[in-house]
Amino acid sequence: MAARTGHFFGYNADRRFVLPFARIMLTRLPNPAPSRPAAPVHESVWLLWLLVCAWLWPGVFGHDLWNPAEPHIFAAVQENMGQTAWLPTVRGEPYFALAPVYVWTAKMWxxxxxxxxxxxxxxARLASVSFAVWGLTAAGLAASALMGAYCGRMTVLMLTASAGLLGMGHFLSGMTVVFAGAATAWWGLAVLRRNTAAAIVLLAAATVLLGQSAGWLAAGCVPLVMLLLCRSPCWRTGRLLAAALGTAVCALPCLAVQPAVLAKTDPAAFTQYWQMHLFGAFGGLTRANIGFHGGYYLQNLLWFAFPAWALALHAASRLRGRAHAGAHLCACWIAVFGVYILLHPQRFQEHLIVLLVPLAVFGSAGLDRLKRGVAAYLNWFGIAAFGAAALFLWLGFLAMNFGFPAKLAERAAYFSPDYVRQLRPEALSAALLATALWLWAVTRRHIRGRQAVCNWAAGITLVWALLMTLFLPWLDAAKSYRPLVAKIHAALPPLAAGECLHIPAEAAEAALAWAQYAPFPASPDPDCRYRLSQYRPPAPPAATGKILWQGRRPRNKTEAFVLTDTR
Structure with a gap:
């Protein structure tokens, strides 16, 4: 006799009825049936979407290119304007770290x-916004299909409430393509039993996005997840195997287009691609890279995916061994991509984005069953943390512009000495409006799980909005290369006839900064009288000739520049 394991989220887990009930539930997509009556929740959907729209735009406008990735990515976009490039290039060299589809989107905008x-x-940053919206939409639709319509909205809010998505969603970052690919894969798996053809199209698109942005190894993790799902009684259907086969048939030709075009148009780049970059950061067929940074990624996951991981653990604790399709999908996905992350050769926290989607989707399932005390604590912690951060940011704004408090003004000048006081009425108005709306949001009564997550998302949106309005000129003065280039240009004597400035090939950041902000271009001639070089402190600069200027961006400890007269 089959063991009876109970009932959870509307699924009868008796093994004799798993497949029929799972098929019916995933087809009709009802709201999950709670084990006990949940308190009625009043929800203004338009306010939820207004919050997401407010989250999307701060940080996109009004500032220069910021390190570490923006100068290189924009150079790839600018260099490939007006041409169909199957491989992005920076200063004429192949740039394998960026997905071509991201460059095409940035070029379009x-x-x-x-x-x-x-x-x-x-x-160009609208490319990141576009893929962020794609990922948020796909994750919301996946949660709606697996858990119910309200879970879709909560998943979107939970993703925006996670600090890990902030930077990549607003700055130039190819990791938004990885986010869109992971979310699309979840969407495809969620609709599998309702529409196999649509699932194949979505899974193939997800595989191509992951393959272009993170390499073929990341793309191969998607069919591996599907193979693991075959062991689950909630997923063991012929449709899953058909979808896996259809995904491979559709995705492999699409993934092979770029290498095929490279082999025909640029054989040298194609050889470099399959030998060293076919599997992304893991290398290629002739060179394999592997590492183990488990402690680093586990430590960063705590803030990167909070509160999604905490709510996912709460939802898992309520299963108590019961069968649930969403839980099995989440477990298989984290098992496969968790190993992928742990063995990743690079220490880069944004790689955790592949784990954020399953945590947010599954964490949304138990929000209405969150105990009132737990929801109140999460809400209180968010109000306290983000309220304190907002107060500090307002004090910092007063300090860096009016000198009070004096100690804070001194620290502000220390970290951004090139900042010149700027009082922009539109930025101040937006900051005041964001603060007022947050105060209104957190004063609502009868807080439950949904409202706690909504308030958390509102808090992180408030802090981000204050940073990108009140502090934007201050941050730009510290993170942009424009003030640095202005100092170098001021130290450079007027060029006489036949004189020029040369930047060596190894000084990549110096060349990119000079190309963006200098009044005249650098010369490729290595015999120029003036030379702008780059070195890594504390090693002394390898400069020959008279040093005209030497310096670096404020508080930067990884790169410094030196201008020399070689005659």
Whole structure:
């Protein structure tokens, strides 16, 4: 006799009825049936979407290119404008770290909106916004299909409430393609039993996105997840195997297009691609890279995916061994991509984005069953943390512009000495409006799990909005290369006839910064009289000739620059 394991989220877990009930539930997509009557929740859907829209835009506009990735990515976009490039290049060299589809999207927005509507930097950043919206939509639809319509909205809010998505969703970052690919894979798996053809299309698209942005090894993790799901009684159907086969048939030709074009148009780049970059950071067929940074990634996951991971653990604790399709999918996904992350050769916290989607989707399932005390504590902690951060940011704004408090003003000048006081009425108005809306949101009564997550998302949106309005000029002065290039140009004597400035190939950051902000281009001639070099402190600069200027960006300890007269 089959063991009876209970009932959870509307699924009868008796093994004799798992498949029929799972098929019916995933087809009709009802709201999950609670084990006990849940308190009625009043929910203004338009306010939820207004919060997401407010989260999307701060940080996209009004600032220069910031390290570490933006100068390189924008150089790839700018260099490939007006041509169909199957492989991004920076200064003529192949740039394998960036997905071509990201470059194409950034080029599209730049051509459409720059310079008449937006500056080129903001227009290019809309590529990140586009893939972030794609990922949020796909994750919400996946949660709706697996857990119920309300879980879709909560998943989107939980993703925006996670600090890990902030930087990549607003700055130039190819990791948003990875986020969109992971979310699309979940969407495809969620609709598998309702529409196999749609699932194959979505899974193939997800595989191609992951393959372009993170390498073929990341793309191969998707069919591996599907193979693991075959062991689950909730997923053991012929449709899963058909979808796996259909995904491979559709995705492999698409993944092979770029290498095939490279082999025909640029054989040297194609050889470098399959030998060293086929599997992304893990290397290629002739060179394999592997590492183990488990402690680093586990430590960063605590803040990167909070509160999603905490709520996912709470939902898992309520299973108590019961069968649930969403739980099995989450477990298989984390098992496969968890190993992928642990063995990743690079220490880069944004790789955790592949784990954020399953944690948010599964964590949304138990929000209405969250105990009132737990929801109240989460809400109180969010109000205290983000309220204190917002107060500190307002004090910092007063300090760096009016000198009070004096100690805070001194620290502000220390970290951004190139900042010149700027009082922008539109930024101040937006900051005041964001603060007022947050105060209104957190004063609501009868807090439950949904409202606690909503308030957490509102808090992180408030802090991000204050940073990208009140502190944007201060941050730009510290993180942009524009003030540095202005100092170098001021130290450079007027160029006489036949004189020029040369930047060596190894000084990549110096060359990119000079190309963006200098009044005249650098010369490729290595015999120029003036030379701008780059070195890594504390090693002394390898400069020959008279040093005209030497320095670095404020508080930067990894790169410094030196201008020399070689004659």
């Amino acid at each position: 730049t051509a459409l909106l720059s310079p008449h509507w937006l500056d080129a930097y903001a227009a």
